[in-house]
Amino acid sequence: MQWTAVVVLAGTAGAVQAQSVNPATLANSGGDGLAACASCHGAQGEGQGAMPRLAGINAAYLRKQLDDLAEGRREHALMSPIAKAMSPETREAMSGYYAATALPASAPPGDAHPGARVAQRGAWDRNVPGCVQCHGPGGRGVGDAFPPIAGQTADYLSAQLEAWKAGRRSNDPIGLMQAAARGLTAEEIRDVSDYFSKLPMEASR
Ligand code: HEC
Ligand code: HEC
Known part of the structure; x- marks a missing residue:
């Protein structure tokens, strides 16, 4: 693993920020x-x-x-x-x-999992695309903009979906996530979060 000594500049808000920390x-x-x-x-x-x-x-x-x-x-x-x-x-x-930190993969849930449908196909009656259409097959992530969601903790996933749905998180490019989260029910949020938390995440490059 490669690391560079962190050279520091003075902080913006008056605070002195981290110095040369490994x-x-x-x-x-x-x-x-x-x-x-x-x-x-x-x-x-x-x-x-x-x-x-x-x-x-x-x-x-x-x-x-x-x-x-x-x-x-x-x-x-x-x-x-x-x-x-x-x-x-x-x-x-x-x-x-x-x-660059790799973790061992876990065993994936099957298609019978209650979150599998929204994950793969979405809920088009409510304009929700399948999560994998943006986050890639298995939720592994695509490029720099679409993060992996497989292997993430279920509580964190559901908290982010709730935050977008309620408008508390809004830093997503062109409101993509806000639009996806808005159509989900509380039960779907719980199930799809549990589903992705159980999928293996491959380390990104
Ligand atoms: C139309 C594209 C699109 C769809 C569909 C989509 N997402 Fe996202 N998602 C994004 C983008 C873009 C981001 C990154 C937002 C940012 O930069 O802050 C994101 C971020 C996230 C994050 C935050 C991850 C983190 O580590 O902060 C979660 C959780 C998430 N999506 C879950 C889902 C789930 C679950 C679904 C299916 C119900 C879904 N997404 C469908 C585009 C999409
Ligand atoms: C006191 C607890 C705490 C400590 C210490 C902490 N974090 Fe966090 N971090 C959090 C929480 C909670 C969140 C989720 C925020 C949310 O739900 O929006 C988070 C979110 C993040 C995210 C966004 C992840 C994503 O997928 O969107 C990054 C990156 C991050 N932390 C990096 C760090 C780094 C690097 C350090 C050490 C220098 C650190 N954190 C120390 C609690 C902590």
Whole structure:
């Protein structure tokens, strides 16, 4: 795994942002006033409950989320202050670090799972496309813009779908996710989140 020493610039809001932190050290032990990412995101970035999995997710996508959180386009009481305290260089380094972390795959659920229908075919009577049409076969993600959702925690997936549905998250390009989430029922959100949480995620390049 490759890492570059993070060189630092003074913070924007008066705070001094992270200095020369090795990504693995910041991830596991914290540093420069930042808590260890692992304390919330899990020892290997596998996620737990409402704390999303970071391991194996596309680096450019993680970087966009950290920038959105740091600059207020996406809001979260716990994560926004952390992203704001990271320099742009640290955000870049941590995105690369977690994207390159591979985790063992789990056994996939079958087509009989209650979330399989919405995942694969959507609910066209309510203008909801199948999730895989944008997130790729098996929810593995496509390029930098469509993140993998397979192997993500069910609580985090359902929280994001609820947030888009209610308009609390709105940093998606041209409202694609807001449109997809709006037509889903609470039960479909629960089932489709459980379905993707059980699909194996392949590490992104
Ligand atoms: C106090 C707990 C906590 C700590 C410590 C923490 N995070 Fe987070 N992080 C969260 C939560 C909760 C979310 C989900 C926010 C939401 O639901 O919108 C999140 C979201 C994220 C996301 C967006 C993921 C996605 O798929 O959209 C990234 C990237 C991230 N964190 C990176 C980090 C990094 C890097 C560190 C360490 C420097 C870190 N986090 C430390 C709680 C934490
Ligand atoms: C029309 C395309 C499209 C469809 C259909 C779609 N998505 Fe998305 N989804 C996106 C885009 C684009 C993003 C990235 C948003 C951003 O940049 O913040 C995204 C992001 C997400 C995220 C946030 C991931 C993270 O780590 O932050 C979740 C969860 C998600 N989608 C779940 C779903 C589910 C479940 C379905 C099916 C019901 C679905 N999506 C259907 C385009 C789509």
